[in-house]
Amino acid sequence: QSVLTQPPSASGTPGQRVTISCSGSSSNIGSNTVNWYQQLPGTAPKLLIYSNNQRPSGVPDRFSGSKSGTSASLAISGLQSEDEADYYCAAWDDSLNGEVFGGGTKLTVL
Amino acid sequence: QLQLQESGPGLVKPSETLSLTCTVSGGSISSSSYYWGWIRQPPGKGLEWIGSIYYSGITYYNPSLKSRVTISVDTSKNQFSLKLSSVTAADTAVYYCARQQQLVQGEDYWGQGTLVTVSS
Numbered sequence: 735q736s737v738l739t740q741p742p743s744a745s746g747t748p749g750q751r752v753t754i755s756c757s758g759s760s761s762n763i764g765s766n767t768v769n770w771y772q773q774l775p776g777t778a779p780k781l782l783i784y785s786n787n788q789r790p791s792g793v794p795d796r797f798s799g800s801k802s803g804t805s806a807s808l809a810i811s812g813l814q815s816e817d818e819a820d821y822y823c824a825a826w827d828d829s830l831n832g833e834v835f836g837g838g839t840k841l842t843v844l
Numbered sequence: 845q846l847q848l849q850e851s852g853p854g855l856v857k858p859s860e861t862l863s864l865t866c867t868v869s870g871g872s873i874s875s876s877s878y879y880w881g882w883i884r885q886p887p888g889k890g891l892e893w894i895g896s897i898y899y900s901g902i903t904y905y906n907p908s909l910k911s912r913v914t915i916s917v918d919t920s921k922n923q924f925s926l927k928l929s930s931v932t933a934a935d936t937a938v939y940y941c942a943r944q945q946q947l948v949q950g951e952d953y954w955g956q957g958t959l960v961t962v963s964s
Contacts, residue, residue: 769950833893
């Protein structure tokens with residue numbers, strides 16, 4: 735049971751906009767920033783969004799993040815086949831004094 | 845370009861200690877503002893943070909693993925290490941080392957990961 739809650743799956747067609755939600759509590763998302771990772775099959779996770787809405791260099795602006803209260807969302811616009819991957823949210827938890835992850839969302843591009 | 849590489853045994857017997865080392869190249873492990881962490885992923889499952897260390901030796905551990913985990917750093921070798929004691933089959937996972945931006949801003953560089961299987 736993950737501390738952060740994500741839907742197990744999401745899907746969309748090429749060109750579509752999809753969003754993935756991440757729900758937490760006051761001790762994690764409510765108090766700290768949210769980071770998002772993309773994990774392609776058989777590879778290490780890649781930082782996609784940090785500090786709620788910041789993109790590391792090289793990440794396309796099709797990817798965006800937002801946070802409100804104890805929830806956060808990752809939006810992918812102009813969906814492409816190469817976006818098919820697992821997506822994880824994460825945040826620091828002040829009660830656990832450690833990093834917590836969501837269970838992951840498997841995105842399928844139909 | 846910063847690179848991280850995990851090394852260590854791929855097979856560990858139950859009740860023994862899992863030991864992994866992460867070698868950092870292309871940058872200094874003593875850089876300020878960065879922590880160095882271990883994250884694992886059981887086959888077919890999600891990510892679990894194990895713990896993080898600052899170059900000065902400050903550590904943070906996952907409470908659920910804290911009694912079994914030790915993370916250490918060797919700045920002279922630009923390496924940091926993980927020891928997980930009393931392992932069981934539940935500890936079978938791909939273990940990743942990574943660099944953390946200011947502890948709360950996410951892991952921006954990752955190693956390729958190494959599969960550790962716990963089996964007799």
